[in-house]
Amino acid sequence: EVHLVESGGDLVQPGRSLRLSCAASGFTFDEYAMHWVRQAPGKGLEWVSGISWNSGSIDYADSVKGRFTISRDNAKNSLYLQMNSLRPADTALYYCAKDPNYSSSAPRFDHWGQGALVTVSS
């Protein structure tokens, strides 16, 4: 059974940094693209970033480009999101999501974690 467990969510001040992690199990991690999708409180879903199976292709939403960095460690079955220069608008539940394909070029999400809450406020 696929399990995705996010960690690292916290309350941070605007302008600070935070790193989210996602521990994956139950599937061959290095065969699939992975993504981060966020959901602001009471709002809809927004794709944030995606990474292909071998980290050869990485993409970001315009809203986070230049501030967020996605990475993965296939040896540790882990996905990461380094978030810098955080803004109040980044406040959301951040989901780690598995892609059914190795490529991240047509992102859809067949398994999701339970999310990590990031609150950006002074």
Add this chain to the structure above:
Amino acid sequence: EVVMTQSPATLSVSPGERATLSCRASQNVNYNLAWYQQKPGQAPRLLISDAYTRATGIPARFSGSASGTEFTLTISSLQSEDFAVYYCQQYNNWPPTFGQGTKLETK
């Protein structure tokens, strides 16, 4: 970016009845369309991908259809566990985008 517009925002249906949820894309997305279900306090769950294909373990009462830029999710006979928020998502154009959601509630 492709704007996905879902209608209605809220749909009230009685258990056992059919529910029809709509999603319109602002431009052609071919059949690269997914549907997700989200219950309160839970992560979204993939129901349908490629406009028509049910995900593993999804009951046959869920079906997807497409006509041009109009997509439909039909739940043939609503069960109590189906009352939730439903999102469509296109993955044909960059960036991938979601609709704003349809809340399916008990009538």
